[in-house]
Amino acid sequence: MAGKKREIQLQTVINSQSLWDEMLQNKGLTVIDVYQAWCGPCKAMQTLFRKLKNELNEDEILHFVVAEADSVAALQPFRDNCEPIFLFSVNGKIVSKIEGANAPLVNKTIINLVNDEKKIAAGEIVRPQYHEIGLVGSNAEVGRSASKDTFDRIYSIAIIKPEARNTGKTMEIKENIVNAGFVIEAEDNRVLTENQVREFYSQMAEQPDFEEFVSLMTHSLSCVLVVSRSSEQLPLLEEEIVSKSETEPQEPSEGQPEMDPSSLVKKKWDSLEEYLVKENMHQFCDVEEDVDNVNKFIDIFFPDFKNKKLEKTLAFLRPDLFQEKKEEVLNIIKNEGFHILMQRPVVLSEEEARTLCKEYENENYFDKVIENMTSGPSLALVLVRENCLRHWKELIGPSTVGEAKQYFTDSLCAQFAMENLPINQLYGSDSPEAAEREIQYFFPPQNTLAVIKPQATHAQREMIFSRIKEAGFEIIQMKEILLTKEHADKIYYKIAQKDFYNSVLEVLSEGPSLVMILSKWNAIADWRRLMGPTDPSEAKFLSPNSLRAQFGTNLLRNAVHGSSNATEAMQSINNIFEEAVPENPENPEEN
């Protein structure tokens, strides 16, 4: 609470146009932190502002304010901007703008402008003719100094057709899309309605076989994706990536599915459609890229998408921090409102360390960084939250301890600095694209077979679906079948000799079951954990939130089934879904 009080005293709150107009009457320099109601002012910079206020001691000519973009009409151009923006007003004129929490640049700008004001007051110089920045339509306009511009995201809607889903191509297509530098912002596996198909494919309506096509598209699940890309031109060209991966081959480390670190490198395509055509995937996946249509279909398929945007980032605790202060850091992560979707210890290979620590490659301590990063397990985490990337980056602070201790003393970088290495002990992805690639790399998906048994009511099925989604599983295939003995033998072959097997068959014959292929990192173990112990009465005691505790009634009517290991998962999936499904990586690790 004391900290909050100091913040209020440090920065005046501007949350209406009239307060904004009043603020422009300030004499001297006013530093304006433009923020969005949904993410709050930039906490990371408040330490710097407090330090400058105390050190410069110029309260007459140096003012700090926070201005909420949504409540001030003049700040309309900055609404929905996910980076912090700092404006510098001198005697009511906005003379400079900095995008991003660039502490050294903000520090320098304030000191220069305050020094100018002091010299003007002392009659040493005449007031410079500052170029005033127009705010309207000025997102890319820069005054005296600026750091980096933010870039809009460009969205497409993609539909992976039933035919591709049924032949197990969904995962491969999604993996390729992510590796090509796109971000999958949302996805849903659903049976499209006739209207949806007619609307999405309206340009094909005149084609002779359109009716047949509509019927094919509405007979089983499609996978609908919202895909985005940055409008920024990324520096690496495809050829550079190819030559890099060819010259630096990579052996997978033991016990880990084969991964290619070159997939962590940025790639860039201007259009999803163009990419799919070039890679011969367009017959499986249709794309809409027209802005108005994309907006329309986002509203149809993902009505909540524009309200609540949960983001993911890859986070890393480097080996020393992981070993010494893991619990402390995990508590901070939870208290900051992040949901830990997945986590695993991972020992980096040298090439992986070099790719992930590229920002330090010109430093004289780079070899030490690599040695440290490969010396033992780091903890890789997938964090989820609204405004996740920015919040995590702000929380961990800059990449070096020196900068953190000077400008971001509250950051985790400063707080958890280790003596032997001058780098941030925590890592976060730089962009949504990097997050997608890095998550896919460190958490490659695995398949498991799951069954919702016949006794689950419609409402219970819905609740189980929500739990499946919440836990980060993707349902890659699903069918409703009455599990006859012939079917059950394909799933339960390992208990076929048990004396209770006939009772199991009887219970399964009470109605149709929902059989699914679930996919995610460590899916087999995580699904079993979500199901809970076999006997619901034991589950209620040992794992009260588990599905069997909540929806099972007795040992036989225990709501759900799941494969026990990778071999069983593969066999039962192949037995039940005769179509080809991508195989599980060998020897998957447990969390």
Ligand SMILES: Nc1ncnc2c1ncn2[C@@H]1O[C@H](COP(=O)(O)OP(=O)(O)OP(=O)(O)O)[C@@H](O)[C@H]1O
């Ligand atoms: N001793 C028993 N008596 C009666 N039914 C049993 C008994 N043990 C297991 N079952 C039933 O047989 C099913 C398969 O048994 P298994 O030993 O494979 O347990 P599980 O692996 O926890 O469950 P599942 O295979 O369904 O995920 C259980 O889900 C349960 O309904």
